[in-house]
Amino acid sequence: MADTDDTGERxxxxxxxxxxxxxxxxxxxxxxxxxxxxxxxxxxxWVFGDRLDRVLPDLGPARYLVSLFFAVAFYxxxxxxxxxxxxxxxxxxxxxxxxxxxxxxxVSEIEKESETPGREFVLAFVGPLLxxxxxxxxxxxxxxxxxxxxPGVLLAGLMxxxxxxxxxxxxxxxxxxxxxxxxAVIWGITGKPMTxxxxxxxxxxxxxxxxxxxxxxxxxxxxxxxxxxxxxGMDTVMDALLAAILAAIIWTGAGNSLRMARLREHLPxxxxxxxxxxxxxVENTTPLSEALRRADAYGARALVIVDGHGEPTAIVRESAIxxxxxxxxxxxxxxxxxQDLTDGMKVSAELAxxxxxxxxxxxxxxxxxxxxxxxxxxxxxxxxxxxKAFVKAMARxxx
Numbered sequence: 001m002a003d004t005d006d007t008g009e010r011x012x013x014x015x016x017x018x019x020x021x022x023x024x025x026x027x028x029x030x031x032x033x034x035x036x037x038x039x040x041x042x043x044x045x046w047v048f049g050d051r052l053d054r055v056l057p058d059l060g061p062a063r064y065l066v067s068l069f070f071a072v073a074f075y076x077x078x079x080x081x082x083x084x085x086x087x088x089x090x091x092x093x094x095x096x097x098x099x100x101x102x103x104x105x106x107v108s109e110i111e112k113e114s115e116t117p118g119r120e121f122v123l124a125f126v127g128p129l130l131x132x133x134x135x136x137x138x139x140x141x142x143x144x145x146x147x148x149x150x151p152g153v154l155l156a157g158l159m160x161x162x163x164x165x166x167x168x169x170x171x172x173x174x175x176x177x178x179x180x181x182x183x184a185v186i187w188g189i190t191g192k193p194m195t196x197x198x199x200x201x202x203x204x205x206x207x208x209x210x211x212x213x214x215x216x217x218x219x220x221x222x223x224x225x226x227x228x229x230x231x232x233g234m235d236t237v238m239d240a241l242l243a244a245i246l247a248a249i250i251w252t253g254a255g256n257s258l259r260m261a262r263l264r265e266h267l268p269x270x271x272x273x274x275x276x277x278x279x280x281x282v283e284n285t286t287p288l289s290e291a292l293r294r295a296d297a298y299g300a301r302a303l304v305i306v307d308g309h310g311e312p313t314a315i316v317r318e319s320a321i322x323x324x325x326x327x328x329x330x331x332x333x334x335x336x337x338x339q340d341l342t343d344g345m346k347v348s349a350e351l352a353x354x355x356x357x358x359x360x361x362x363x364x365x366x367x368x369x370x371x372x373x374x375x376x377x378x379x380x381x382x383x384x385x386x387x388k389a390f391v392k393a394m395a396r397x398x399x
Contacts, residue, residue, distance in 0.1 A: 020100060029086050031079065034102035044071040048157065055153055066150055073154070074161050075101055077134050081165060082106040084130040088123045104249055105165070112354070113264060117188035117196070124180035131166035135159045173204030175253030197261035204254030212247035216240050266393035267353040275389055276349065276370045276379035277301040281310065284335035288324060291316070291334050302380035304369065305338050312377055314338035315345070315367045318384075339365070346371055349378045360386065 020032040049067040052059060059066065082099045085108040089096050097109040114120035138159035145151045170178040179200040186196035216239045279302035282291045291303050303316035320337035339345075344363025349370050351359060360368070360383060370378040 020102075026083060027086060027090060029090075029096045030098045032098055032100045034100055036103040037075065037101050040103055041068070041071040041075070044074065052153065056148070056150065059150070066154065070154055070157055073158055077131070077158065077162050078106045078165065080134060081127045081131050081169075082108045084126040085110070085123060088126045092119050092123065094123075104246065113193070114184075117184040117193070120187065121181050121184035124177040124184065127177050128166040128169045131162045131169070135162035135166065138162065171207055172200070173207040173250065173254065174200045174257040175204065176207075176250070179204050179254075179257075194261055194265055197257060201254040201258045201261075204250055204257070208247040208251035208254065211250065212243050215243035215246070264354075266390075267357070269353075269393045270356055270386060270389055271352040272347055272356055272370055272381055273349045273352075273378070275385050276381050277385070279304045279377065279380045281306040281312070281377070282316075282334055284314070284333065284338070286334050287330050288321065288332045288334055288337065289329040292321075292329065302367070302382075303334060304377060304380060305334060312341060312369055314340045315369060315380055317366055318382065319366065339367070341369055345369055347381055348373065356386070 020034040020037075023031045023033055025031070045064055045067040047067075048070050049064045052063040052066060056063065078101060079099070082101075086096050086099060089108070089110045092114060094114065095111045097111050100107045100109070110123075114123055135158075138155045142152060142155045142159065145155065147153070147156065169176050170181075172182040173179040174183065174197070182203065183193070183196035183200040186199050187193045190196065278298070278300040280291070280295050280298050280300045281304050282294065284305050295301065295303060302318070303321075304312050305314040305316065307313050314335070316334050316338045324332055324337070342363070344359075345365050345368050347356075347359060347368045347370050349372055364383075366383055368381040368383070370381050372378050
């Protein structure tokens with residue numbers, strides 16, 4: 001039932017072998033089914049099959065085929081819930097990396113944060129809204145069939161399950177949709193998205209504790225329609241296990257939301273201009289020792305190889321320099337330690353924050369040539385320097 005939508009930078013993860021089975025690309029967004037889904041589908045088939053045996057005892061073993069159909073239909077409705085988030089995100093020009101159906105629901109991986117609290121609220125609300133509309137549609141279907149038949153039982157089960165999905169996700173704590181709605185409201189009131197994230201994340205952690213302690217208690221009362229006489233030892237264990245898993249998902253998601261908000265808060269501090277090393281131009285036949293002498297004289301920390309017209313053609317790799325013993329440096333030409341420049345290795349000095357990280361991820365390299373807007377060489381940007389600056393910024397307390 002959990003809909004733990006991820007929004008913002010998530011360390012550059014991309015769909016890969018660990019993403020699960022690719023089912024399709026609605027609206028151009030890949031949909032993956034995690035291997036854990038098959039475990040849940042089997043569990044739903046078993047549990048729902050036992051319930052069917054009480055309601056429709058004449059089905060016999062065929063009840064498990066009906067139960068499997070219910071499991072697939074239920075997750076299809078979860079997919080519709082996630083597609084609502086996806087369509088809204090695309091409407092707001094927010095890229096969606098993928099949708100993944102997994103153990104306790106779905107995940108829509110939206111790569112950027114909404115620009116306004118209003119959009120954030122809408123983006124979060126459309127998922128539960130679609131689940132409520134689906135529940136209404138299944139209810140209308142129930143009125144047209146006999147409730148004591150297979151279609152009647154299936155429609156009732158899908159109506160109830162979608163109501164539970166909507167209700168659970170409207171709980172006001174991150175990472176649930178209700179938590180994102182709460183975050184949007186506080187963001188709109190205070191004008192500070194980080195304040196909204198902190199508040200909604202701590203409410204999410206309180207919800208996790210409530211679920212852990214409260215769900216087993218509820219299942220042993222008449223609140224959920226099951227009295228204590230119907231609960232046995234295995235039911236008690238299953239209830240406690242379910243509560244622990246849901247609580248762990250909510251608690252972990254709330255913590256991740258805090259970390260990602262902190263990441264976004266510090267992203268603007270990463271600027272290509274301030275992280276760039278001063279560089280000196282050298283010809284490709286220049287001995288390494290001479291190139292290092294010139295760099296030391298100018299207070300530079302990087303070497304750029306230029307052609308006869310002074311145009312940069314390559315960057316001397318820092319790691320390659322470090323691997324050459326000092327006594328051999330007079331006999332090694334810098335060209336043997338250089339990496340030829342590609343368009344992706346040329347970075348504007350004005351890049352900062354998310355745009356800078358996106359550029360570096362799109363073209364992995366150890367060093368980049370930094371250029372002024374007019375095309376002049378500003379210096380060399382080391383990927384290691386960016387990483388160090390990022391770690392340092394993340395270590396600073398929140399302002």
